[in-house]
Amino acid sequence: MSTKVSLLSLGGTIFMSQDASGGNARPDDSAGERLLATVGGGAEITSRALANISSSDVRPHHLADVLEHARAAVDAGAAGVVLTHGTDTLEETAFLLERYWDREAPLVVTGAMRPASDIGADGPANLRDAVRAATASSARGLGVLVAFDGHAHLPDQVTKASSRSVSAFASAPSGPLAIIAPDDLRLLHRPLPRTVRLPGSPPDHFPAVPVLAAGLDEDLALLDHVPPEQLAGLVIAGVGMGHVSPAAMPRLRRLLEGAIPVVVASRTWSGGTSTHHYAYPGSEVDLLDAGAVMAGLLPPAKARLLLQTLLADGAAPERIREAFGAFVS
Numbered sequence: 179m180s181t182k183v184s185l186l187s188l189g190g191t192i193f194m195s196q197d198a199s200g201g202n203a204r205p206d207d208s209a210g211e212r213l214l215a216t217v218g219g220g221a222e223i224t225s226r227a228l229a230n231i232s233s234s235d236v237r238p239h240h241l242a243d244v245l246e247h248a249r250a251a252v253d254a255g256a257a258g259v260v261l262t263h264g265t266d267t268l269e270e271t272a273f274l275l276e277r278y279w280d281r282e283a284p285l286v287v288t289g290a291m292r293p294a295s296d297i298g299a300d301g302p303a304n305l306r307d308a309v310r311a312a313t314a315s316s317a318r319g320l321g322v323l324v325a326f327d328g329h330a331h332l333p334d335q336v337t338k339a340s341s342r343s344v345s346a347f348a349s350a351p352s353g354p355l356a357i358i359a360p361d362d363l364r365l366l367h368r369p370l371p372r373t374v375r376l377p378g379s380p381p382d383h384f385p386a387v388p389v390l391a392a393g394l395d396e397d398l399a400l401l402d403h404v405p406p407e408q409l410a411g412l413v414i415a416g417v418g419m420g421h422v423s424p425a426a427m428p429r430l431r432r433l434l435e436g437a438i439p440v441v442v443a444s445r446t447w448s449g450g451t452s453t454h455h456y457a458y459p460g461s462e463v464d465l466l467d468a469g470a471v472m473a474g475l476l477p478p479a480k481a482r483l484l485l486q487t488l489l490a491d492g493a494a495p496e497r498i499r500e501a502f503g504a505f506v507s
Contacts, residue, residue, distance in 0.1 A: 182222045183258055183312045184251030186244055189230035190264030192290035192301040203293040205230040213294055216302040221309050233264025238380035245278055245379045252283040258312025265289045265338055272333035273480045276322040277376045277487055284317040288325045291344045300344045307358040316363040321372050329354035330363055350448040373504040376491055384486035385410030389478045392416045397425040411439040411485045415478040420444050420451030424459035434469040439498055443473035443481040450475035474505035
């Protein structure tokens with residue numbers, strides 16, 4: 179099996195350096211060369227910096243660029259592809275890439291919580307593990323993976339669970355997919371078949387789909403001041419199993435009656451939405467009766483991306499409902 183790995187970079191903390199005080203980390207183009215020198219492991223690595231930006235600055239056109247280069251590298255004989263990325267939106271990028279990645283070779287996303295200049299930098303180990311995952315025989319056919327702190331995660335389940343810890347990522351409901359060993363992945367469970375695949379690459383710009391959070395004394399009154407024509411869709415970060423206040427329901431019904439899709443996720447970290455537990459006004463049953471779609475196990479940020487990709491692909495309401503149904507337990 180080939181040991182060639184294509185390393186693509188969009189930057190992030192893994193390619194940042196701090197000032198003398200140990201703070202104020204900023205992108206550092208020289209950090210990449212120093213980091214590559216630490217990887218080792220016998221893999222033949224070719225690298226290309228596509229950008230050196232924070233993850234909050236990543237746009238769909240960056241990910242289209244990633245897919246173009248990643249596909250070309252695999253078609254030219256690379257065993258796999260590694261993408262370095264900032265951690266703040268890493269889970270969203272991995273989730274989005276998973277919708278479009280169409281090769282047997284793995285596409286592994288990684289990053290770091292500590293800058294390259296930090297005495298306890300975690301980037302070298304994460305990059306080494308990402309390269310190992312990219313060449314692992316067990317990783318073939320699994321699609322996009324996230325490599326962090328010695329574990330491989332599935333993009334549909336992984337989330338950034340800490341804004342500070344080097345063990346920043348966790349997966350729900352199944353936990354990490356595998357421990358990354360020097361010779362292969364040690365699978366901790368067998369993944370389900372990959373779902374909701376789309377052709378091509380993301381468009382340069384996604385349709386406008388905001389996320390609004392439900393909560394105590396939140397009636398979503400903001401919707402009274404947003405012209406419906408400015409919304410392609412809406413995602414609600416609902417409380418509990420996907421609930422809103424009764425006073426919010428007339429506003430959501432107006433959107434749904436105007437053929438604007440409304441997807442309801444849970445703002446709770448695990449457990450997702452339900453379809454049948456509660457039937458009071460504003461509950462999941464009430465929302466479903468009004469025509470809303472439940473996001474299931476997808477958190478609000480990923481629900482937004484899935485709805486945007488489907489709308490960009492011209493999906494009709496039934497296809498949208500079917501796509502989210504793959505995440506409903």
